[in-house]
Amino acid sequence: MERERLVIMIEMAVMAALSVILGLVKVNFFWAFGGSISLEMVPIILIAIRRGWKIGLGAGLIAALIDLITGGIYQVPLQIILDYILPATLLGLAGVFIIKGQLPKISSIIYGIILASSLRLLSYFISGVVWFGIYAPEGWNVALYSFVYNISHVFPEMLLTMAIMVLLIKKAPQVFKVRRL
DSSP states (O other): OHHHHHHHHHHHHHHHHHHHHHHHSOBOTTOTTSOOBOSTHHHHHHHHHHHOHHHHHHHHHHHHHHHHHTTOOOSSHHHHIIIIIHHHHGGGGGGTTOOTTSOOOHHHHHHHHHHHHHHHHHHHHHHHHHHSGGGSOTTOOHHHHHHHHHHHHHHHHHHHHHHHHHHHHHHOGGGGOOOOO
């Protein structure tokens, strides 16, 4: 039991670190205020599917804290929660549709990624309305601006993550199996 807990903690740390590293390699030339497309969601989604949503939440939180410590930009403390802690942590909820002990179904993976990405979008959206609405083009509703801005990077990243997870489940299903110690 102790050994298994240690393996889970190591896996969480590795996936969180991998998420931060993959977040550094990004496409961000369209977004002036922090939006980007990267593969940072993949490791957190993967551990959530492998180990369950609670472990996924933990790995997402660790990734958020590392990201924040290594270069987070914010104006007020509440923004830390909406732009860093919640978006990364909530990715762990991608594992809520997975039945433990079984190979995950593609539909369960997709539903989980949609749920996690939607919650991530909601967090960014609220932050955009509260702090970045001043950048809305003249004549634009602040909420519409925040939605359009944030969906323009969350949606493609969600699709990219889905494609990778579906490819993994089809070509390397062993990645999703947990070996008991």
